[in-house]
Amino acid sequence: MPEFLSFPYARAFAGGLLIGAAAAVFLLIVGRVAGISGIIGNVVRGHFGPGRAFPVFLLGMVLPVFLLGPGPVAYSLGLPGLAFAGILVGAGTQLGSGCTSGHGVCGLANLSVRSLVAVLIFMATAALTVWVVRHGGAL
Amino acid sequence: MIVLGALVAGLLFGGGLLLSGMTNPDTVLAFLDIAGDWNPALAFTMAGAVLVAAPAFYRVRRTRLSLLAAEVRLPSRTLIDSPLLAGSVVFGVGWGLSGICPGPGLLLLATGTREALTFMAGVVVGTLALRLLRPGGRTAPV
Numbered sequence: 001m002p003e004f005l006s007f008p009y010a011r012a013f014a015g016g017l018l019i020g021a022a023a024a025v026f027l028l029i030v031g032r033v034a035g036i037s038g039i040i041g042n043v044v045r046g047h048f049g050p051g052r053a054f055p056v057f058l059l060g061m062v063l064p065v066f067l068l069g070p071g072p073v074a075y076s077l078g079l080p081g082l083a084f085a086g087i088l089v090g091a092g093t094q095l096g097s098g099c100t101s102g103h104g105v106c107g108l109a110n111l112s113v114r115s116l117v118a119v120l121i122f123m124a125t126a127a128l129t130v131w132v133v134r135h136g137g138a139l
Numbered sequence: 140m141i142v143l144g145a146l147v148a149g150l151l152f153g154g155g156l157l158l159s160g161m162t163n164p165d166t167v168l169a170f171l172d173i174a175g176d177w178n179p180a181l182a183f184t185m186a187g188a189v190l191v192a193a194p195a196f197y198r199v200r201r202t203r204l205s206l207l208a209a210e211v212r213l214p215s216r217t218l219i220d221s222p223l224l225a226g227s228v229v230f231g232v233g234w235g236l237s238g239i240c241p242g243p244g245l246l247l248l249a250t251g252t253r254e255a256l257t258f259m260a261g262v263v264v265g266t267l268a269l270r271l272l273r274p275g276g277r278t279a280p281v
Contacts, residue, residue: 015158023192036245057145058245061150086239088233092229094266111196125228128235
């Protein structure tokens with residue numbers, strides 16, 4: 001690993017730079033916002049975007065995991081919990097028109113107040129949920 | 140050219156999620172656990188991503204054109220309405236329970252484990268259910 005990646009949070013930041021570059025390339029070449037929940041929502045309904053860019057993009061996303069492996073992965077839920085959480089993530093991102101990438105990365109980069117509100121709400125709700133699960137035993 | 144751009148963008152996105160550690164639900168939950176042993180790493184991921192993406196959005200807001208001179212569709216809505224608020228709350232609960240948002244969930248599919256398949260099956264069910272219940276709702280532009 002390059003030495004600069006050994007600084008605290010350097011990997012997290014460098015990963016963010018790559019994600020930002022991905023959103024920029026997708027916007028400038030494909031001409032669409034790289035929101036993962038939006039793209040998944042389109043693909044599962046058979047809308048593949050200009051030049052079938054959407055499924056190609058999703059395929060490109062998973063290739064690094066095939067090539068390099070996923071790294072450490074630890075789940076906190078069993079299968080029923082994961083199914084339930086997945087349903088909430090799917091329905092919530094469609095209703096709210098975006099997730100961590102669409103509102104978080106692209107919306108904030110586009111200086112969208114609507115996206116800023118969404119990000120603040122889903123971050124706060126997620127943090128509150130973790131608090132209740134991990135520290136809310138007295139409730 | 141569009142397909143090549145989509146492939147390169149996908150590789151960068153997947154590589155970035157992998158490098159940042161977002162594929163590990165445990166790391167994401169540690170970021171969300173502000174009352175516990177808080178790990179701020181993902182704030183750096185978000186900041187780095189916004190920093191690099193912002194100039195591209197700045198350009199497109201002005202030109203409305205891609206580098207291939209095609210029309211770019213940017214989200215046009217500015218109204219902070221109840222679907223935005225309710226959807227963000229529902230997503231936040233699902234994200235806080237699992238530590239997985241759609242991008243990392245997709246990457247985890249490549250591991251082929253029952254956990255990843257179950258979570259993403261839930262995402263697809265939730266996505267389609269919402270679409271069926273709310274067929275008139277605006278979708279992300281195609």
